[in-house]
Amino acid sequence: QRGFATLIVMFTFCAPLQAEHKNRLSAWGEDIAATRWETGAAVAAMTVLGLNSWDWGSSKSFSWNPEGWFGPETGSGGMDKLGHAFTSYAITNVLADRLLLKGRSPDRAAFSATLTTQAIMLYVELFDGYSDDHGFAREDVVMNLLGSGLAYARNVSPTFRDLVDYRMEYQPSGYKGFRPFSDYSGQKYLMAFKLGGFDTLRETPFRYMELQAGYFTRGFSEAEQIDGLNRTRFGFMGVGLNLSELFFGRRDSQESGLKRNGRMFFDHIEIPHTAVRTEQEI
Numbered sequence: 001q002r003g004f005a006t007l008i009v010m011f012t013f014c015a016p017l018q019a020e021h022k023n024r025l026s027a028w029g030e031d032i033a034a035t036r037w038e039t040g041a042a043v044a045a046m047t048v049l050g051l052n053s054w055d056w057g058s059s060k061s062f063s064w065n066p067e068g069w070f071g072p073e074t075g076s077g078g079m080d081k082l083g084h085a086f087t088s089y090a091i092t093n094v095l096a097d098r099l100l101l102k103g104r105s106p107d108r109a110a111f112s113a114t115l116t117t118q119a120i121m122l123y124v125e126l127f128d129g130y131s132d133d134h135g136f137a138r139e140d141v142v143m144n145l146l147g148s149g150l151a152y153a154r155n156v157s158p159t160f161r162d163l164v165d166y167r168m169e170y171q172p173s174g175y176k177g178f179r180p181f182s183d184y185s186g187q188k189y190l191m192a193f194k195l196g197g198f199d200t201l202r203e204t205p206f207r208y209m210e211l212q213a214g215y216f217t218r219g220f221s222e223a224e225q226i227d228g229l230n231r232t233r234f235g236f237m238g239v240g241l242n243l244s245e246l247f248f249g250r251r252d253s254q255e256s257g258l259k260r261n262g263r264m265f266f267d268h269i270e271i272p273h274t275a276v277r278t279e280q281e282i
Contacts, residue, residue, distance in 0.1 A: 024111065031112035035098050039116055042091055046124050050131075053182045058132040065128075065135025070215075070233070077217035077233045079184040081143045084121070086168050086189060087181075088147030090268050092117040096155045097264060110155035114148045162251070163197035166190075169214075169270035175223040185221055190214030190270060194242050202250075210242045212275055238277030240270075 032039060050056040070078030095113035100106065121144040129136035147166075154161040166189070172178050173185035180186070191214065196207030214236050219229035244266040248259050255263075 027108055028112045028115050031099055031104065031108070032116055034102050034104075035095050035113075035116070038095055038098055039120070042120055043123065046120065049181060050124065050127050053179070054128060055131040055133045056127045057130055059130050059135075062129040063135040065137050067135075067137045067139050069139060072231050072233065076184040076220045077231065078215070079187055079189070079217050079220075081139060082189040082215065083168075083181065083184070083187070084140045084143040085147035085150075086166060086268075088117050088121055088144040089151045089166050090147075091120065092148045092151035093155065093268070094264070096151065097260070100155075106156050110152045113155070114152050117148050117151075118144060158251075159197070163194055165192040165194065165210075165267050167192055167268055167270040169272055171272050173221075173224075175221055185218050185224060188214055188216040188236075188270070190236075192240065192242070192270070194245070196242060196245050208242055208246050210240050212236075212238045212240050212277065233282040234279050235282050236277045236279040238275045240275030240277075243271060243274065 067080070068074040069081060092110075092113045095116055096106075096109040099109035099112060104112070122141070125136055125140055125144075128134040128140070150164075150166055154164065168180075169188040169190065170180040170183070171186050173183050175185060176183040190212050193211045193213075194207075195201045195209050195211070201207055215234065216236070217231070217233045219225065219231045225231075244263045247266070248255070248263050251263065252259075
């Protein structure tokens with residue numbers, strides 16, 4: 001009798017969870033179809049980069065590659081890891097935004113966008129496993145999850161979204177031409193904490209300002225080392241302009257597509273020379 005009662009209790013609690021799980025997966029399938037153009041564009045872009053920049057197919061056998069994190073002995077001092085997080089974060093935000101425009105709830109949009117993004121990034125990592133220069137890296141998978149997790153939190157919480165951005169800043173290093181996604185020595189990654197997200201500052205001029213903290217490296221590429229540059233890692237802090245607030249004002253659910261896309265751009269891309277910073281070698 002006790003065993004029978006236990007089965008009843010397990011069924012009572014697990015059946016709704018299984019139904020919810022099935023409903024979520026069914027909704028995800030619908031949302032993939034609703035964002036097929038954006039999803040297809042992301043897959044196509046990753047494929048082009050993989051074939052042209054990441055040497056996909058250069059290895060005939062699948063390999064695992066423990067790449068490490070942010071140490072001076074790693075391939076880019078961790079910039080590739082921050083790049084994985086940023087790419088996952090950006091794709092999740094774009095897909096969630098498109099789903100919101102199609103009438104999905106914030107939770108559903110964020111959930112479906114996260115699943116789709118992780119599927120895309122797993123596709124990338126699997127093909128990295130067939131590259132002599134890369135290999136499948138567990139560290140990349142972790143950073144992919146962190147990037148999408150941050151985007152999920154921003155999409156389900158407008159308060160958090162108004163407070164925090166994760167951005168990439170890029171200026172060509174002079175060693176790779178204009179290649180913002182593979183020229184690690186031209187990149188900087190930062191968290192921006194927007195003062196306008198605080199209720200007490202929302203109606204003051206401080207809403208146009210933000211505090212920043214970030215990281216970048218120099219001297220990790222072979223070309224830089226040939227030029228005699230040492231591997232160096234830097235952390236920085238500073239005060240910058242919130243260009244999204246400056247150009248578009250407070251976020252409005254009814255704003256135009258141009259305004260919405262412009263805000264999306266500035267939420268992800270930091271324009272060089274729009275902040276005052278202090279840097280410290282790590």
